[in-house]
Structures are given as C-alpha cells and as structure tokens.
Amino acid sequence: MSAAASTLSLSISAVPLTSKGSGSREISRKNSNGMPSPYWQIFAPNSSKNGPKYACRQAIGSQFPLCAAAYWFTVQELPMCYSAMVRSDYAKFVREYGAKLSLKNFYELFYRRLGDSSILIPKSVEAAFEMPQSEAERDIKMAIAQYAADREKELLADLETQRARLAKATAKLQVKFTKTAAADQRIATKKIPWYEEKIAKLHQTRLSAIDSRIFPGSYVPVMVMEYGERVLKLMRYHCRPSHVPESFDKEFPGCYNARKDSLKGFWRHQYGKTHGVIVISRFYEHVPRHLAEGRQSLQPGEKPGTVVVEFWPEPEQDLVLACVWARWTAPGVPDLLSFAIITDDPPPEVRAVGHDRCVVPIRPKDIDTWLQPEQSTYEQLDAILDPSARPYFRHALLTGETPDAEEQES
Incomplete structure (x- = not known):
C-alpha cells in the first residue's frame, strides 16, 4: 500500500507558452490503458541535463480544467511524505479536540467495503468500535466482523491452493526436475507463510504499530x-x-x-x-x-x-x-x-x-x-x-x- 519514494507531482510555474522554444520534442502521455491521453500533450526538453522535468500544455480541444491554455506547467519527480501514524482514539478526539464522529459516513464506508476491496481501512480505526455505545456503532462492528469473516474465507481458499501447488510441485520434482515445478515449489513455499500470517492477523486483538499507520x-x-x-x-x-x-x-x-x-x-x-x-x-x-x-x-x-x-x-x-x-x-x-x-x-x-x-x-x-x-x-x-x-x-x-x-x- 505504501507509495514509492519518488512520485510524480505537479508544481505549477507561470511560464508563457512562447517559452516552449525549439529544443523540445512532443511526446504522448498515455493513460492506464496504454492509449494516448485525451487530456495532455507533453513536451520534454531534448537535453537530459534538465533532469526529470517535463513541460505540458493543454491538448487542442481538451476540456481538462487543471491546465490553463495560457501557461506551461512543470511536472517533477519528488520524494513525498508517504506514511504517518494516525490518532484514532475517538474518545480522546472528543475530549481534547471537541470533535464528533460522523457515524453516517463511517457506517456507509464500512458496509461499502464488504463489496469493494479497494476501500482500505486501518485496523486501528476498526478497533474504535470494539465496545459500541449505540445502535449505529453496533452496526459498524457487525460490518467489521463480516468483512473479517469474508476475508478469512478468501485467504483460507488461497492458502489451500498454495498448499496443493506445493505438494504437486514436490511430487513432480521427486520424479524429474523441471523449471516449472521448481518455480511452483519456490513460489508456494514463499506464499504459504504469507497467507498464514494474514489469517493470524485477522484474529489478533492487540494492535501493533503498523496497525495505526496510514x-x-x-x-x-x-x-x-x-x-x-x-x-x-x-x-x-x-x-x-x-x-x-x-x-x-x-x-x-x-x-x-x-x-x-x-x-x-x-x-x-x-x-x-x-x-x-x-x-x-x-x-x-x-x-x-x-x-x-x-x-x-x-x-x-x-x-x-x-x-x-x-x-x-x-x-x-x-x-x-x-x-x-x-x-x-x-x-x-x-x-x-x-x-x-x-x-x-x-x-x-x-x-x-x-x-x-x-x-x-x-x-x-x-x-x-x-x-x-x-x-x-x-x-x-x-x-x-x-x-x-x-x-x-x-x-x-x-x-x-x-x-x-x-x-x-x-
């Protein structure tokens, strides 16, 4: 889940379009499907001494609102703050910061997560509902328990698949060495403890430091x-x-x-x-x-x-x-x-x-x-x-x- 040390970030510089100059070459920015993006055209300086910087302008006919046609923008690779240990003690939040919980927002997200694996919620946030004080909090706790049960079922199925893969590869290697069987044995041997650890963490009640990191x-x-x-x-x-x-x-x-x-x-x-x-x-x-x-x-x-x-x-x-x-x-x-x-x-x-x-x-x-x-x-x-x-x-x-x-x- 954590990001790489260097990630693309936009840094806006108000440079007139006339500053493009003759030493640039047009390249296409591709989207996630590998097709040219309809939103941007990117111009990269031919000289490598300028480092990982690109000037981009709004493509003709584009309606992308982030880029004004009158300016160039600089895109730079920059190291970013990628993780933090977040405070999720809600009782302390209320006591020290006077903030109240939007239970509607929490409820909707925890239930949406049951059908959307892209919703990632730190375990420390879940722990806040271990002792629910209201019907809404009890409903949230039920959603958390259901998610854990569904996740365990998925992990157990994957674990059994890898155990069967290891047994099959080991049996083949006892008869004859093949690269495929050796690769299956190596990968399954690596995956099995990984799945076992993930399953064990689902039942872990004591939070570790990583559980509070975002x-x-x-x-x-x-x-x-x-x-x-x-x-x-x-x-x-x-x-x-x-x-x-x-x-x-x-x-x-x-x-x-x-x-x-x-x-x-x-x-x-x-x-x-x-x-x-x-x-x-x-x-x-x-x-x-x-x-x-x-x-x-x-x-x-x-x-x-x-x-x-x-x-x-x-x-x-x-x-x-x-x-x-x-x-x-x-x-x-x-x-x-x-x-x-x-x-x-x-x-x-x-x-x-x-x-x-x-x-x-x-x-x-x-x-x-x-x-x-x-x-x-x-x-x-x-x-x-x-x-x-x-x-x-x-x-x-x-x-x-x-x-x-x-x-x-x-």
Missing part, C-alpha cells in the same frame, strides 16, 4: 467543520479534486500530498475552500540510506539504497497536520471524500537525513480558523502554515514490522 489509498479520520462543529469523517488519503475525471487517480498517483507552493495553483479549487486536519504522532519517509546513517557520500563500491526513517516531535506531542480535501461526485457511483496532506520545505534536521519535504503542522489555536477558510484571507491562511509552528523532529531508522504487500509473483 498509507496512500487508505481511509483516514479527517477533522472538518460542518455547521460550526468539528466533525470526523473517513476520507481516502489520495485526493481526487471534484472537477477531474475518475482517471485522475492513475494519471496523478502522487496527489496524496499537496505542495505548499502549489496551493494557489494546482490546488486552487481546495485551498481557501475545503480544509481539514488529521492528528498524528509521527511520520515516515523514504531517504537515501547513507544520509540516514549520517554519511554524506557512498562508500567505494556501495550501491545506492533507501531506508524508511521515522520522525517524531521533540517533546513528543500530537501533530495537527494541515490538509485540503474534496468531494468528488459522478452519476451512479457513491461520492468520494479524499484529502491530501500539505507539505513544505523541510527544517534542517529533516533535510540533514536526506529528505526534501516535510508535513506542515498547525497550532491547535488555529484549528477553527483553518477549518473555516472562507472566513479568512489568503494572507491569514498562509500565516497559519508558517514554519515557526513546527517543533524539532527527532528520527530513527525504521526496523521491525513493515507494511503488508500483496505477492506479485504468481
């Missing part, structure tokens, strides 16, 4: 303002703006973060209109291994590598992260609520470890102002995101449990 695509409790009240709603951690087609998700997989310097450009339909916050205790980044280990360069013969680094505030405290969100609607499908965490240039201690972005925490006293952006000017909203609100961040290389990944080898 990754792009998972649904997260986001605090918003509705009718003057702070409300928690589950939203997907990967924002799909309301004015784009559904294919946007695959075209722009890095939109789980919103660059602070792009808020009035790429994110102009959300910034100043739909704001939210999430509460986390720490966040995680992919960084070059040698920088994370305090070395400024690779050792002779050492190959570049990355590690996951855990960052937390000193002194330890909740981090209230600024977000933008959107409600996407289309005929015949459920509404999608989704959000992106705002990121900015990092403080020195984060940059020293090798990462060039950082989440943007805001002061608790600014929460209501941030959640009601229509009552403030851009200057006032910009001031809330001022770097002076950030604490000092300590860090450590992440060891131990890592996020699950579906086996790709079949």
Whole structure:
C-alpha cells in the first residue's frame, strides 16, 4: 500500500507558452490503458541535463480544467511524505479536540467495503468500535466482523491452493526436475507463510504499530467543520479534486500530498475552500540510506539504497497536520471524500537525513480558523502554515514490522 519514494507531482510555474522554444520534442502521455491521453500533450526538453522535468500544455480541444491554455506547467519527480501514524482514539478526539464522529459516513464506508476491496481501512480505526455505545456503532462492528469473516474465507481458499501447488510441485520434482515445478515449489513455499500470517492477523486483538499507520489509498479520520462543529469523517488519503475525471487517480498517483507552493495553483479549487486536519504522532519517509546513517557520500563500491526513517516531535506531542480535501461526485457511483496532506520545505534536521519535504503542522489555536477558510484571507491562511509552528523532529531508522504487500509473483 505504501507509495514509492519518488512520485510524480505537479508544481505549477507561470511560464508563457512562447517559452516552449525549439529544443523540445512532443511526446504522448498515455493513460492506464496504454492509449494516448485525451487530456495532455507533453513536451520534454531534448537535453537530459534538465533532469526529470517535463513541460505540458493543454491538448487542442481538451476540456481538462487543471491546465490553463495560457501557461506551461512543470511536472517533477519528488520524494513525498508517504506514511504517518494516525490518532484514532475517538474518545480522546472528543475530549481534547471537541470533535464528533460522523457515524453516517463511517457506517456507509464500512458496509461499502464488504463489496469493494479497494476501500482500505486501518485496523486501528476498526478497533474504535470494539465496545459500541449505540445502535449505529453496533452496526459498524457487525460490518467489521463480516468483512473479517469474508476475508478469512478468501485467504483460507488461497492458502489451500498454495498448499496443493506445493505438494504437486514436490511430487513432480521427486520424479524429474523441471523449471516449472521448481518455480511452483519456490513460489508456494514463499506464499504459504504469507497467507498464514494474514489469517493470524485477522484474529489478533492487540494492535501493533503498523496497525495505526496510514498509507496512500487508505481511509483516514479527517477533522472538518460542518455547521460550526468539528466533525470526523473517513476520507481516502489520495485526493481526487471534484472537477477531474475518475482517471485522475492513475494519471496523478502522487496527489496524496499537496505542495505548499502549489496551493494557489494546482490546488486552487481546495485551498481557501475545503480544509481539514488529521492528528498524528509521527511520520515516515523514504531517504537515501547513507544520509540516514549520517554519511554524506557512498562508500567505494556501495550501491545506492533507501531506508524508511521515522520522525517524531521533540517533546513528543500530537501533530495537527494541515490538509485540503474534496468531494468528488459522478452519476451512479457513491461520492468520494479524499484529502491530501500539505507539505513544505523541510527544517534542517529533516533535510540533514536526506529528505526534501516535510508535513506542515498547525497550532491547535488555529484549528477553527483553518477549518473555516472562507472566513479568512489568503494572507491569514498562509500565516497559519508558517514554519515557526513546527517543533524539532527527532528520527530513527525504521526496523521491525513493515507494511503488508500483496505477492506479485504468481
């Protein structure tokens, strides 16, 4: 579920179309089906010294609303904040932040998940309903139990398939060696403990650290303002703006973060209109291994590598992260609520470890102002995101449990 260390992100630059120049070549951006995209034409500089940057303009006849015909836009590969440990203790949310749960929103998502495997909800969010206090909460707990039962049935069937595959391959290899049988034996031997571990986790009642981590695509409790009240709603951690087609998700997989310097450009339909916050205790980044280990360069013969680094505030405290969100609607499908965490240039201690972005925490006293952006000017909203609100961040290389990944080898 976690994203790669480097993901495409849009950084808007207002450069007149006349700056295209003669040193560019037109290439086609392809959509998820491998066909040329109807929305973009991309112009890449011929010179490789410019790095992974592309200038793109609106295709003739296109109605894609993100790109204005009068400007070029720069697309850059950028490391992104890809994971955080989210607070999901709702009783504490109510007590400390005065937020109430949108039970309707939670109920709908948990029941939709029974028929939609793309809805990913962290186990720590499920745990909040272990001791339901109302009929709606009891219904949610039933949906969670039904999902676990359905998931276990699927995993048990897959496990038996792999056990049979292993037995068949082993029997064949006892008679004659074949590459196919050897591959089946190797793959099944790897898959069997993976399925066994997944089944065991379904029955695990004690939460582990990984159960509270969120990754792009998972649904997260986001605090918003509705009718003057702070409300928690589950939203997907990967924002799909309301004015784009559904294919946007695959075209722009890095939109789980919103660059602070792009808020009035790429994110102009959300910034100043739909704001939210999430509460986390720490966040995680992919960084070059040698920088994370305090070395400024690779050792002779050492190959570049990355590690996951855990960052937390000193002194330890909740981090209230600024977000933008959107409600996407289309005929015949459920509404999608989704959000992106705002990121900015990092403080020195984060940059020293090798990462060039950082989440943007805001002061608790600014929460209501941030959640009601229509009552403030851009200057006032910009001031809330001022770097002076950030604490000092300590860090450590992440060891131990890592996020699950579906086996790709079949």
